[in-house]
Amino acid sequence: MPTMNKKANSRYSMQQCMQMAACTNCQSCADVCPAVNAAGDGRLSALHRMRGLQQILKSRNSSGWIARLFGRKELTEEEWKEFSETVYRCTLCGNCQEVCPVGINLKDLWVSLREDLVDEKHFPKKINMIKSNLKSSRNVFDEDNEERAEWVEDMDDPPDDLFVRDEAEVVYFTGCTAAYFPVAQKIPLALADILLQAEIDFTLLGEDEWCCGFPLLGAGLKDMFTEFAEHNIQAVLEKGAKTVTFACPSCYEMWKEHYPYKENGIQIFHSTQYLEMLIKEEKIPFKSLDMTVTYHDPCDLGRGAREFNAPRAVIKAIPGVTFVELPNNRENCNCCGGGGNLEMVDAKLSAGIAKSKVEEAISTGADTIVSSCQQCVRTMLTYAKRNKINIDVLDITQLVRKALEMDE
Numbered sequence: 001m002p003t004m005n006k007k008a009n010s011r012y013s014m015q016q017c018m019q020m021a022a023c024t025n026c027q028s029c030a031d032v033c034p035a036v037n038a039a040g041d042g043r044l045s046a047l048h049r050m051r052g053l054q055q056i057l058k059s060r061n062s063s064g065w066i067a068r069l070f071g072r073k074e075l076t077e078e079e080w081k082e083f084s085e086t087v088y089r090c091t092l093c094g095n096c097q098e099v100c101p102v103g104i105n106l107k108d109l110w111v112s113l114r115e116d117l118v119d120e121k122h123f124p125k126k127i128n129m130i131k132s133n134l135k136s137s138r139n140v141f142d143e144d145n146e147e148r149a150e151w152v153e154d155m156d157d158p159p160d161d162l163f164v165r166d167e168a169e170v171v172y173f174t175g176c177t178a179a180y181f182p183v184a185q186k187i188p189l190a191l192a193d194i195l196l197q198a199e200i201d202f203t204l205l206g207e208d209e210w211c212c213g214f215p216l217l218g219a220g221l222k223d224m225f226t227e228f229a230e231h232n233i234q235a236v237l238e239k240g241a242k243t244v245t246f247a248c249p250s251c252y253e254m255w256k257e258h259y260p261y262k263e264n265g266i267q268i269f270h271s272t273q274y275l276e277m278l279i280k281e282e283k284i285p286f287k288s289l290d291m292t293v294t295y296h297d298p299c300d301l302g303r304g305a306r307e308f309n310a311p312r313a314v315i316k317a318i319p320g321v322t323f324v325e326l327p328n329n330r331e332n333c334n335c336c337g338g339g340g341n342l343e344m345v346d347a348k349l350s351a352g353i354a355k356s357k358v359e360e361a362i363s364t365g366a367d368t369i370v371s372s373c374q375q376c377v378r379t380m381l382t383y384a385k386r387n388k389i390n391i392d393v394l395d396i397t398q399l400v401r402k403a404l405e406m407d408e
């Protein structure tokens with residue numbers, strides 16, 4: 001039996017414990033959970049997870065206020081193992097938090113719980129890979145970080161400096177997936193074309209861009225995070241840039257919630273916000289596209305950063321495009337299955353969640369699912385292609401790139 005771990009107990013604030021005690025067992029969180037629905041397994045629900053967490057807290061405290069709230073009960077090794085497996089089979093989509101009638105801040109609780117399980121050494125061994133990859137290569141895929149900007153070579157007319165410049169007004173922070181995954185590289189290729197068309201003075205950070213740190217927090221490895229945040233802020237400051245834009249919602253949310261960007265005089269924009277601004281300034285001339293599209297709100301941009309309007313404004317600004325909402329949209333949007341490192345831990349469950357998502361999109365009659373996240377695009381596109389489903393999946397930057405007048 002693990003001994004009581006003081007550091008792990010400090011993972012939970014008094015407020016978090018009080019919130020857990022306020023749970024009414026209403027099960028609303030289980031009803032909307034994509035993991036529960038795809039796996040048909042109630043043990044993946046927020047409710048079950050909170051009961052398990054309460055049991056952990058009981059097992060540690062024989063006295064004090066936690067014991068008074070929850071009583072005391074020991075966990076067996078088998079219970080630790082089984083519980084840990086359910087904790088990591090979660091996309092961190094935040095839908096449970098969105099519907100919880102007593103306002104429990106569940107997403108933060110899941111992150112604290114993962115940190116706790118890492119302290120207790122009860123976590124999937126694949127999580128060690130994230131840690132060692134980021135330590136050795138500074139990107140989550142253990143690629144050579146000097147090759148971060150190599151996707152630029154696939155442009156029609158790539159500049160010699162691959163957009164890695166000494167100084168610029170704007171930094172485009174690419175993110176690991178878009179920098180290295182061939183399917184996702186279409187997103188930076190599209191955004192670079194748009195920025196060129198709009199005559200934006202931008203640079204990439206190249207090898208000086210390190211992972212934003214999102215996989216570290218999602219895995220429960222918060223202690224390594226600060227080094228990554230400090231490095232990336234410094235890299236932006238060295239370019240003299242005052243603006244950073246991101247096509248990845250997770251990078252954007254990491255900066256928004258955890259980076260000291262405001263203190264350093266930096267403004268940040270997700271690509272949807274930046275594109276909306278460029279459209280308003282009439283810097284992006286459009287041609288008409290004959291398409292019917294629906295929009296999938298990425299969890300980190302929608303429920304996380306509460307940005308629902310900018311992507312819809314961008315889509316609706318393109319002439320000829322018919323826009324149809326998904327039955328579950330905005331704050332109630334269903335997850336695509338790609339978040340929370342789930343694919344690494346349980347690829348089958350991730351694909352099961354993607355299946356429900358793609359089926360929901362097909363029900364709208366749209367010919368294209370648009371999202372604003374490389375991971376959402378990758379997850380839905382992979383499912384659609386593997387199953388020969390006739391629906392296209394595009395990032396919003398790809399949609400805008402398709403509509404640029406420069407193609408005519």
Ligand code: SF4
Nearest residue numbers: 033090091093094096
């Ligand atoms: S964050 Fe999403 S996947 Fe995880 S428990 Fe909540 S609803 Fe389920």
Ligand code: SF4
Nearest residue numbers: 023024026027029100
């Ligand atoms: S929705 Fe909130 S109150 Fe209801 S069971 Fe889930 S955590 Fe408890």
